Amino acid sequence: MAGLSPLSLALALAASAAISLLVLWALGRSWQVTARGPAVAATPDATSASFLFHDDALTHQDARPGTLPGLASDDINDWSDLRRWLGQRFGPLPRSLDELDDGEIRDLPATDNDDHALLTLSRQRDAERVEVTEPLAPGPLDRHGARRLEDAVARYQAVFNHAPCAVRILDTAGRTIWQNAGFADHDDTVARQLLDAAGRAEGATRVRIPGQGTAPDRVFEVEYVQTDDARAVFATDITPVARAETVRREFIQTLTKIFANLTTGLAVFDRNRQLALFNPALLDLTGLPAPLLSAQPPLMQFFDSLRDKRVLPEPKNYSTWRKQIEDMISTAAGGLYLEDWHLPNGMTYRVTGRPHPDGAIAFLFEDITDNISLARHYHSEVSLREAVLDASDRAMVVFGPDNIVNLCNLTCRQMLGIDPDASFADMTLHDFLSVGCKALPDMGWTRVEEAILARDALDVTMTGPDGTALYCQVRRLPGNSSIMTLGALHDVPRPTTKIPG
Missing domain, CATH: 3.30.450 (Beta-Lactamase)
Structure with a gap:
């Protein structure tokens, strides 16, 4: 029974029996x-x-x-x-x-x-x-003893009236012999429903009592104990427990629906390291059979099955692999495990392990193959474009929306003696112009700064330190960025304006 432990039940029965025996013994002794x-x-x-x-x-x-x-x-x-x-x-x-x-x-x-x-x-x-x-009775002592026993019975009755459950004792004909205040407070209809529910099955059983009018339903857990000539019925109001179970059940159903629609595989292991929960995506990603997962395999058996399905990075030897798995489980249980698994079939899974209350561990399996391929392709494209810019004999530098140097090709680095990628700090427009003024003091950098800040176009000619004619071109790029190009005057694609000396 909820709310009434086996020890409490035994004590209740013993006390009830004691009351009956005390009454009979008192009557006999008197x-x-x-x-x-x-x-x-x-x-x-x-x-x-x-x-x-x-x-x-x-x-x-x-x-x-x-x-x-x-x-x-x-x-x-x-x-x-x-x-x-x-x-x-x-x-x-x-x-x-x-x-x-x-x-x-x-x-x-x-x-x-x-x-x-x-x-x-x-x-x-x-x-x-x-x-x-x-x-x-021959004297007052026996009467005094009987009175003391009557007082004891009254005290026991008061104790049972404050018991956390309702108790009623019936004879073999179903007539009430005794009941505590908890059972007496129920009307005849409710009492009959509780007694009928207790008689339908052995052990604890639940019965829902409809509420009167707008009152909510109540849930009781009833149980009976049968002796040769009596039956004791216990009824405990577990309405708060039943409501909590309903909320928990609905919450789990909601989570189950959410997990079922996830594309990320989910495997939750309880404190005993048995698989307690998984979603359909785990079947799709790992190829493990549903009967195996439904049998709630231990955690190590689960990873053994992944190894058999080649859904684990290929180990060099089995003993090393077992040690890696144990380290991974220990890491997940102690904090956060995060690693990308590059599988023999070319797929890439991101595996995340997180600890949960009561010693449970949850593993998430995410297919990031497309992301990895896209990232590789992007890095390849960037590397190719950087190589093309580095092959040009023109100096080119790109400023982002925040006027930070985003890109600087090889010619520009050699001309000005800078390497923005070699520094942890970002190179700002001010930093770049300071270097440019030192390397090319006669270039008219003020006009260049104004054009970049205003995101205007600029085409001017300048004189290099050795007297060579150079051109400078500023253009606006998408995303509120700007690009500045420096080159020999004969490479200018269109006429430029000479800066007055």
Whole structure:
């Protein structure tokens, strides 16, 4: 039962049994004599109560108020009522008085040696007589002991009234013998639903009780314990637990739908390193059969299967590979594992391992083959274009939108004596012009700076340090960039304007 451990259940049953036994023992002790002796018959030193039955139905009784403590005269309607009240005090009693033979008289002394009460069963034709004889209490000590036991029973009742679950004890006929306040608070309809649910199956079972009006439904977990002559039913309100389970189930369903649509393969291993969750993309990327993954293989078996499918980088030897896998698992469990796997078939997978609460590990498998191919192609194109620019005898430099040197060809580097790629710091337009003024002081760099900052076109001629005529061209590029070109005057593609000396 949720909320009630096996130990708590055992204690509850033991306490319930103790209450019943204490009541019976108290009733027996309140009428016993201190000296041991045989069971007594009705004498001036004893009291008795007689009950007449016909076919187990009560027809007459002479029990005076207080004769049998704890039992009112109108509480007895048939033999089963009296039999239930007598309990096990006189040993097993016949289920029906019809079991007595005509003229038979059966004396049943109390089973406790300290209890001197006597129960007499007799039958005469169609009438049955039951007589209970009790010795009178000789003094106040026994009455004081009985009162103390009654107080103890009241305390136990108060404890059970504050128990975290509702408890009801029934006899073999389904009638209520005892219940705590938790069960008494339920109306008859709810109580009947709980009792019916407990009787349908062994062990704990859940039952949903519809709410009244706008009140929400309630969920109970019910369970019963059967003894020879009684049944104890326990009902615990687990509505908050049921709601939390519903939210968790819906959340998992949502995640499952999301994982199913991912193109990235997902494999989650629990704290015991067993595969707990995977998505369809993992099947597509690894080629592993679904039955294998559904069997929740251990983590090492999972990677062994990947190796068999050649979905792992080809190892030099098996022992080294096992060590690499163990290191990878340790890294993923301790923080973050990230590596690109270049497979023998030319595919490239990016594998990410992340730790999760409770010792779980999640591995993500992403096919980045196209990304790698695109990156390689891009780098190849860039390298080719840089080679073309380096082969030109014109000095060329490109400034980005932030006026940082993005590209500088070989001729420009040799002419000005610079190498922007060799420095960690970016070369700005100001840095470039400072170098240019030192290398070519008569070039009119102010006009060049103004054109680059304004993203204007500029075509001018300049004089080199050795008197050679040079041209300078500034053009705007897409993305708010600019390119400056320096070359010999005879290479100018169109007429230029000479800077006044």
